[in-house]
Amino acid sequence: MAVIELTKDNFESTINDNDIVIVDFWAPWCGPCRGFAPVFEAAAEKHPGIVFAKVNTENEQELAGFFQIRSIPTLMVFREQVILYSEAGSLPGHALDGLIEQVMGLDMAQVHKDIAAQQNQQA
DSSP states (O other): OOOEEOOTTTHHHHHHHOSEEEEEEEOTTOHHHHHHHHHHHHHHHHOTTSEEEEEETTTOHHHHHHTTOOSSSEEEEEETTEEEEEEESOOOHHHHHHHHHHHHHSOHHHHHHHHHHHHHHHO
16 A cells, blocks of 8 residues: 555544554655654555555645654554554664564454543543
8 A cells, every 4th residue: 555645634534534644754855864764664565454544744744743743754644533652763674573563463342441441540
């Protein structure tokens, strides 16, 4: 599957309509972002059931601000509308593959249960 470009217009629907979405926050002037792009694209080819998307922080400053992106590249992984990973810095291919395996192996029923328990404690 090709990497898609996310904007404020399609971000929410992309996250809500797909089980796993991996988002790369980047900018055209960022050297490490350009270096990470082939790794990200190769992972997209290896995992056709996952949505791989990019947010150009120059064009989508509102999205970058909402997610408090302070450094780029920043990689964010959503599964069932839950942010499971958010980290600045690029990953080598094997580390990205390992992260994807971990995300796919999670018991999301337990994750949702844990989130509900945390929210109840805060209420």
